[in-house]
Amino acid sequence: MTQLILRRLLMSIPLLLVVSLVVFVLGSLVPGDPAQTILGVDATPDAVAALRDKLGLDQPWYAQYFHWLSGVFHGDLGTSLYSGEPVVTTLAERLPVTLSLVSLSTLFCMVVGIGFGMLSAVRGGFLGRVVDTLSLAGLALPNFWVAVVLVTLFAVKLRVFPATGYTPLMTSPFYWIVGLVLPVCALSLAGIATIAKQTRSAVLDVLDRDYVRTFRASGVSEWSVLLKHALRNASIPVASVIGIHAIASLDATVFVENVFVLPGMGSLATQATLDHDLPVIEGVALYFTVIVIVVNLCVDIAYGLLNPKVRTA
Amino acid sequence: MTIATSTENSAGPSAGGAGAAPAGVIHAILRTPVGLACLIYLAIVVVACAIAPWIAPHDPLFQDLHAIGKGPNAAHLLGTDMLGRDVLSRLLYGGAYSLGGVLTAVVVLLIVAVPFGLLAGYAGGRVDRVISRVIDVAMSIPVIIILLAVLTIFNRNMTAAMIVFGLLGSSGLIRVVRGNVLSVREELYIDAARVIGLGPAQIAVRHVLPRTSGAIIVHVSIFAAISLGVQTGLSYLGLGVPPPAPTWGGMVGDAATVIQTNPWLLVPSGGVIAITVLAFGLLGDVVRDATSERAKTATGRTRLARRRGATADQKPAAAVVRDATAALLEGPNSAALLSVRGLTVAFGADDAATTVVENVSFDIFRGECVGLVGESGSGKTVTALSVLGLLKRVGRITGGSVSLEGHEISGLPEREKRRFRGTEIALISQEPMVALDPSFTIGDQLAEVVRSHARMKNKRVSRAAARKRAVELITAVNIPDPEVVAKRYPHQISGGQAQRVAIAAAIAGDPKLLIADEPTTALDVTVQAEILDLLRSLQAKNGIAVLLVTHDWGVVADLCDRALVMYAGQIVETADINRVFQLPLHPYTKALLEASPHLAVEGEPLPAIPGSVPRPKDWPTGCHFAARCRFATEDCLAAPVPLLKVGEERASRCIHTDQLMPEGRLVPEAVR
Numbered sequence A: 001m002t003q004l005i006l007r008r009l010l011m012s013i014p015l016l017l018v019v020s021l022v023v024f025v026l027g028s029l030v031p032g033d034p035a036q037t038i039l040g041v042d043a044t045p046d047a048v049a050a051l052r053d054k055l056g057l058d059q060p061w062y063a064q065y066f067h068w069l070s071g072v073f074h075g076d077l078g079t080s081l082y083s084g085e086p087v088v089t090t091l092a093e094r095l096p097v098t099l100s101l102v103s104l105s106t107l108f109c110m111v112v113g114i115g116f117g118m119l120s121a122v123r124g125g126f127l128g129r130v131v132d133t134l135s136l137a138g139l140a141l142p143n144f145w146v147a148v149v150l151v152t153l154f155a156v157k158l159r160v161f162p163a164t165g166y167t168p169l170m171t172s173p174f175y176w177i178v179g180l181v182l183p184v185c186a187l188s189l190a191g192i193a194t195i196a197k198q199t200r201s202a203v204l205d206v207l208d209r210d211y212v213r214t215f216r217a218s219g220v221s222e223w224s225v226l227l228k229h230a231l232r233n234a235s236i237p238v239a240s241v242i243g244i245h246a247i248a249s250l251d252a253t254v255f256v257e258n259v260f261v262l263p264g265m266g267s268l269a270t271q272a273t274l275d276h277d278l279p280v281i282e283g284v285a286l287y288f289t290v291i292v293i294v295v296n297l298c299v300d301i302a303y304g305l306l307n308p309k310v311r312t313a
Numbered sequence B: 001m002t003i004a005t006s007t008e009n010s011a012g013p014s015a016g017g018a019g020a021a022p023a024g025v026i027h028a029i030l031r032t033p034v035g036l037a038c039l040i041y042l043a044i045v046v047v048a049c050a051i052a053p054w055i056a057p058h059d060p061l062f063q064d065l066h067a068i069g070k071g072p073n074a075a076h077l078l079g080t081d082m083l084g085r086d087v088l089s090r091l092l093y094g095g096a097y098s099l100g101g102v103l104t105a106v107v108v109l110l111i112v113a114v115p116f117g118l119l120a121g122y123a124g125g126r127v128d129r130v131i132s133r134v135i136d137v138a139m140s141i142p143v144i145i146i147l148l149a150v151l152t153i154f155n156r157n158m159t160a161a162m163i164v165f166g167l168l169g170s171s172g173l174i175r176v177v178r179g180n181v182l183s184v185r186e187e188l189y190i191d192a193a194r195v196i197g198l199g200p201a202q203i204a205v206r207h208v209l210p211r212t213s214g215a216i217i218v219h220v221s222i223f224a225a226i227s228l229g230v231q232t233g234l235s236y237l238g239l240g241v242p243p244p245a246p247t248w249g250g251m252v253g254d255a256a257t258v259i260q261t262n263p264w265l266l267v268p269s270g271g272v273i274a275i276t277v278l279a280f281g282l283l284g285d286v287v288r289d290a291t292s293e294r295a296k297t298a299t300g301r302t303r304l305a306r307r308r309g310a311t312a313d314q315k316p317a318a319a320v321v322r323d324a325t326a327a328l329l330e331g332p333n334s335a336a337l338l339s340v341r342g343l344t345v346a347f348g349a350d351d352a353a354t355t356v357v358e359n360v361s362f363d364i365f366r367g368e369c370v371g372l373v374g375e376s377g378s379g380k381t382v383t384a385l386s387v388l389g390l391l392k393r394v395g396r397i398t399g400g401s402v403s404l405e406g407h408e409i410s411g412l413p414e415r416e417k418r419r420f421r422g423t424e425i426a427l428i429s430q431e432p433m434v435a436l437d438p439s440f441t442i443g444d445q446l447a448e449v450v451r452s453h454a455r456m457k458n459k460r461v462s463r464a465a466a467r468k469r470a471v472e473l474i475t476a477v478n479i480p481d482p483e484v485v486a487k488r489y490p491h492q493i494s495g496g497q498a499q500r501v502a503i504a505a506a507i508a509g510d511p512k513l514l515i516a517d518e519p520t521t522a523l524d525v526t527v528q529a530e531i532l533d534l535l536r537s538l539q540a541k542n543g544i545a546v547l548l549v550t551h552d553w554g555v556v557a558d559l560c561d562r563a564l565v566m567y568a569g570q571i572v573e574t575a576d577i578n579r580v581f582q583l584p585l586h587p588y589t590k591a592l593l594e595a596s597p598h599l600a601v602e603g604e605p606l607p608a609i610p611g612s613v614p615r616p617k618d619w620p621t622g623c624h625f626a627a628r629c630r631f632a633t634e635d636c637l638a639a640p641v642p643l644l645k646v647g648e649e650r651a652s653r654c655i656h657t658d659q660l661m662p663e664g665r666l667v668p669e670a671v672r
C-alpha cells in the first residue's frame, strides 16, 4: 500500500515536468515577440528590448525553462505579465474557490449518484429509467449552458440564490455554501449521472455473485446484503468513476466559474488567455496538474482501503 | 458477417475473440431506431452546415433593425437575436466552425492513436511499455488548461486548440486499440497469416484493424461528443474566433447576456449543441451494444449454456407438456425432513418462459445423504437452489410444492424465507473462492452470519460473542490456527480452506439439511477427499441431512445413501445407492456409470455418452433421453414417459427397463 502510493508519487514527477515543459515548448514556438505583444505595437524598440531582457527572452527556451523550474523550487512562479503581481500570490487567492467547487461537487455527486444508483439497482424499472434519462441529459447538456439556465431560473427569476460572487468559507460558512449551490449543481449533473450508472451496474454485478447467495442462504438480512456487501464491493469500481468526475469537474470549473463570475483559477486562466499572460497560464497548469495528481492519489488510497487485495499486498 | 468486435469497457478489453468489419458495424447501427435516428440527424446537421452559404436564409451578420429579439416567425424560423440577426442562419454558419473543430480533433485522434495503438499491441515488449508509460502520464494532463495555453500562444487559433485536443485525447484510444490488438493477436488465423508470410504491417491492416473498428467507432463517437462540448465551451468563453462571427458556443454566450429579456435565445443554441452531443454519444452506445451483443452470441453462448444449463433459450410455456403422473403422485410426505412434490421451474418472462425443471419429486429424511446426480444442464443445481428460494431473478417456481417438516416453504415471502435459511436448510456452493465476500475478513463474515441467525430467533449476540463463535466454527471445520485465519481475507486462504469456511458458515445456524452444490468440483483431488471427510463427520456428529448435487459418481459412492438421477429437467431414476451401482435401471444412469472415471477399468478407453443434454427448448414430448439412448424405440417418443416403480423403493423413467434387467427378474409395475 505505502509502496503503491510512493510509486504513484514518483510517477507524478515526470507528469509535472511534461506538463510544464509542454506549455513552455509551445510558448517558444510562438511566432512573433512576446515582449512586443505585451507592450503593443506602439512600444519603442528600447522598451521592447528592455522587457525582452527582463523576461530572459533572448536566452534559448531550455535555459528559460530551467530558470522557471529553479524558480518553482523556491516557490516562485514568476510574475504576471499583465498585473505584475507574483503568480504565486494570485493563485493563492484563487485556489480556495476552485477547490471549494471541485470538492463540493465531488461530494454532492457521490452522495446523490450512489443513492440514485443503489435505488435504481434495487427498485429497477421507473427509477432505472430516470437514471438513464438523467445520464443522457448529463452527457448532452454542456455545463456552461446548464449554468446559464440555472442562473436564469434560480437567481434571476426566483431570486433564491445569488447569481454571482463568492464568499470565503472563513468569512461566512452560510454565504459560502449559498453562493456555491448553483455552480456546484451546474458542475455536478454529468457526474451524478455517470456515478449513478456505474453504481447501478456495479451493484447489480455484485448481487449476482455467489457470495451474495451465500449470505442470503445463511439468512442474512437483505439490508445487510445491500448496504454492507453490495455497496462495499460496488464501491471499488465506483471510486474510480468518482475520481474521473473530480478531474472532469476541475476542467469544467473553467467554464462554470466564468458564468458565475467566481474568482477561481478557471476564470483566472480564461482571463490570462485573453491577456496572453503566459506565466499565469503556466502557474495554473502546474496547480491543476498537482490537483489531478492528488485526486489520483486519493483514488489509489481509496482503492487500498476498499480492496483488501491491494491493502494486504 | 458473423463475427463481432470486442470493445473495451471500463474494465479493459473484453476477451471475446471476435471482430466486425466496418460494414457490419454500420449495418448494426442502421438496424436500431436510435442508431438510425442519430445517423440521420448527424448527416442532416453536417450537410446543412457544410453548405450553409447556399441554404442559409439570411446573411448571418446582417442586422435587421426591424426584427430585434423576435421569437420564431415565418421570416426567421428560429427568431432573431438582440442585434436582429437571423438565429437559424447563425446556427448553420456557426455549425461549420464548431463541427469543423470536432472533425479536426477526430482526424488528429485517429492519425495518432491508431498507428501507436497497433504498434503497442503488436510489437509488445519494450515498445509497448514505453507507449503505455507515456499514456499513463498523458491521461493525467489537465486538458482544458493546456488548451487555454495553446489558445494563448496561438492567438486564439481554435484549429490549433482542437489539434492539441485530438493529440491529448489519443491516449484513451491508443489503450483501446492496443487492448483489442492483444486479444486478436492470439487468434489462430493471425498465426495462419504469419505462416503465409504476411508482414506485421500487412497483418495489422488486413486482419487486426477491421476487427478493431467497432471499438474505434465507439471511442471516436464518444470523443466527438466530448470535443463538441469542449469546442463550444471555449467559444462560449470567447476564446475562439472573435465576434461577430457566429459560433454555437458564442451564441450561448450572447444569449446569456440577455437572459432577462429574451430567454428564448438559449433554446436554439443550447439545443443544437445538446442534441448533437447526444447524437454522437448515443451512436457510440449503439455500436457498443451491437458489437458486444454479437460478441456474446458468437463466443458467450457456450459459456452461458454451461453455466445456466442452457436455460436462456426460450420456449412458450403453453407448449410444455405436464407429466402425466402428476395427478397420481401422493401428497407431501410429512414424515420426511424435506418433501418436494411436482417442483417445476421456469426461466424467462411469462410470455416466453422456458421450463427448465419439470415435475421433480423427492423426499429427504433426517440424517441421510442423498446424491442428486446428472450432467451439466440437467437442472440439478436449479432444483437445489429453488428449494432455498434462491433462484436468480430470471428463474421462478411455476408449480409444485416444497415442504419442510410438513410446512410449505416455497411460496413464502422473502422475509419468511430468511427464517429457515441457514437455520433449517443451508447451502454450500460450488466455487468456494467466490462464495466469500472479498472485502471482509473470514471472521467478520462468519460473525455476521452468527448474529443474523440470533436476530432471527430474537436473540442478541454481542460482537465479541459472535466473534468467539466464529473462531469456534473455524475450529469445527478443522482449520489450523483458527484465530489467525479469522483475521484473513478470502484471497489470503487456499481453495480448500475457503470451502471449509463456507461449510463453517453453512453449519453456523445448526441446520437440519445441508445442500451442497458440487462442493468439491473446484478443488484439488487431495483436498476433495478432505472436504468429503469433513462433510461425513459433520453428518455423523450433528445428524445433518445432506443433499449433494454432483456429477461425480465417486463422490456419490463415498457419501450418499440414495441417488436421484436427473436428466434434462426430470428425475429419471431414484434408488438406494448400492442398488444403483449394482444394477442401474435407467439407460441414462447406466451410461453415466459407464462413463464415470472412477469405475472405468484401467487400460480400457473411457466410455463417454455420445451427444449432449438437449437444451430445454429442444426437449421432446416423449422421453428426454431418447436421442442418446441405445434402447430407444418409437414408443419412447410417442408420449411423455412417467416415473415407473421398479421393485422396492425404486423408480425409473423408462418404458424399457426390462432391457436392462437380467432375464426374467423384476417387471415394472404401478405408476408412481
Ligand code: SF4
Binding pocket: B586, B587, B588, B623, B624, B625, B626, B627, B629, B630, B631, B632, B633, B636, B641, B653, B654, B655, B656, B657
Ligand atoms: S424410455 Fe426409451 S428412450 Fe427413454 S430411456 Fe427408456 S429406452 Fe431409452
